[in-house]
Amino acid sequence: MSQTVAVPSRVQPAAVARKRRVDWLPYLMVAPTVVVLSVFSLLPTLYGAVVSLYRVQFVELLDFVGLDNYVGIFTNPEFWSGLRVSVIFSFFSVVLTVAVGFGLALLANRALALVPTFRTVVVMPWVTSYVVVYLIFKWILNFDDGLLNVVLYAVGQRKVGWLTDPFLAMASLIVVDTWRAAPYAMILLLAGLQTIPHELYEAAATDGASGWRSFWSMTLPLMKLPLTIVLVLLTIVNLNTLVAMLVLTGGGPGRATEPLSLLMYNQAFQYFQMGPAASIAMFIFALNLVLAAGYVRLLRSD
Amino acid sequence: MAARTIAARRRESIALNTLMILAIVVALLPFVWAFLTSVKLQKQIYAFPPELLPNPFTFFNYLSEFRGGLAQGLFNSAFVSLFAVLLTVSAASLSGYALAAMRFRGSGLVMFSIIAPMMIPGLVNLVPTYLILSALGLLDTYLGLILLYWVGSLPVGVYILRGFFRTIPRELEEAAVVDGCSRFQVLLRVVLPISKPALVTVAMLAFLQAWNDFIVASIVTASVEMRTAQIFLYANIGDVEVNWGGLMAAALVVSLPVLLLYFFLQKGFISGLTSGAIKG
Helix, strand or coil, rough: CCCHHHHHHHHHHHHHHHHHCCCCCHHHHHHHHHHHHHCCCCCCHHHHHHHHEEECCEEEEEEECCCCHHHHHHHCCHHHHHHHHHHHHHHHHHHHHHHHHHHHHHHHHHCCCHHHHHHHHHHHHHHHCCCHHHHHHHHCCCCCCCCHHHHHHHHHCCCCCCCHHHHHHHHHHHHHHHHHHHHHHHHHHHHHHHHCCCCHHHHHHHHCCHHHHHHHHHHHHHHHHHHHHHHHHHHHHCCCHHHHHHHHCCCCCCCCCCCCCHHHHHHHHHHHHHHHHHHHEEEEEEHHHHHHHHHHHHHHHC | CCCHHHHHHHHHHHHHHHHHHHHHHHHHHHHHHHHHCCCHHHHCCCCEEEEECCCCCCCCCHHHHHHHHHHHHHHHHHHHHHHHHHHHHHHHHHHHHHHHEEECCCHHHHHHHHHHHCCCHHHHHHHHHHHHEEEEHHCCCHHHHHHHHHHHHHHHHHHHHHHHHCCCCCHHHHHHCCCCCCCCHHHHHHHHHHHHHHHHHHHHHHHHHHCCCCCCHHHCCCCCCCCCCHHHHCCCCCCCCCCCHHHHHHHHHHHHHHHHHHHHHHHHHHHHHHHHHHCC
């Protein structure tokens, strides 16, 4: 693949110039992109749908079983507990991320000397990889020697099982994810805030409106669309989150933090149950499409 | 009246500055703590009562991580990321230009093949991709990784470049054609040189995606020699006795290239990452 792509950029122009009339040039130019995306993105999705209808042994498709894999996953309690975890994690993480991100965006939109430094530093968690972020927090939340418990112990409190208690493990995931993703929400929302003209605020101030008042009756209504867009976007991202759980909790304790994404991943690459895994993937895909359709509609109305 | 507003303004700016400093501390603290852990010796990390500051200050963990496979992981990540960047930028330039400046039958279908992948989450394609790579004999190879990273950043890359190329005035290109350039030469000599900011954005996006990826590498790589830097980090959590000093050292080293890129190219970085927002 890589060779066929490197070649056109060097050899084609002369050949193409000769055939100007048929004009193959645009086709040759888009060929590498179309071929590679078809083979490694579009084809896999279609193939995934096929696989979900087969009994698969290791990597071999054995026989067509119709909807058996789907019946199998829908009657499996692990699927429903996974869906529950996905929904709870996505919902709280998205709400918290948008709230914190909006706060950060409002701060970043002020003309204060500290703002450039603030913006630079606050975005750092977001450019760092998932693995690194959750690794650092796995250490901070460690029961025996983690920073949080060490501090608690120092002030005379008992150590807390941040990652071993089902409720706290979920809460930890949500809070750490907010730490990582809030800057992303900030950047997207800041772009929206910057489109609100300053004169509006000045006019409101001369009319005697307090900062609070102009926030509620001006900023918030004007930011309704950007806020909704970020909300939908983050929901899609969070429904597909996998590395967070894989690194921080491993889906535990028990299955308390095992979302559908992790269930699918484990089914496929731990137990090599490719058929059921493919059907879970199709279900996740359907969820994504519904949300994406909503997202596209929002963008159109923009 | 005026005096009161000045006092109120001062109070407000103190409150805002306090909030910003708080946010800065919250954003930085985990990194600082990771660094402090990384420069401590094992026995001090687990000391009781706990000691916050390193004594002695040592780079022992960094050295031992480099010898223990981190160097190989960094090399693998750099190697596949570099190829992914080159392939993404060249393929996206070619198709982005064709879509922006040329009229041809079937261009709508081409756009579909670029937009549709943006709607497909990587997660959904994991199982079939694994089966396809297995059939092609591409599991546990550099080529397998490079292809998937290329596919991962190509749609957004084409989208960004097509958008940028459209803003270039047609007269500029027409003048070059009059001077005897073929349209391919126009792209190479006229369009690309003035598109540097967009090309840098696409390159950065491709690099970041490849360098920070965990999931794709976790299904493609199998042997220890093929591990990317992110896989190397993850592989060390499984140990019974986790070596936190070493892990934090490795985690910081792995993050360094991305953070440096971010600090030096901040503006393009952020615009690039938000343009990924169209990726559903």
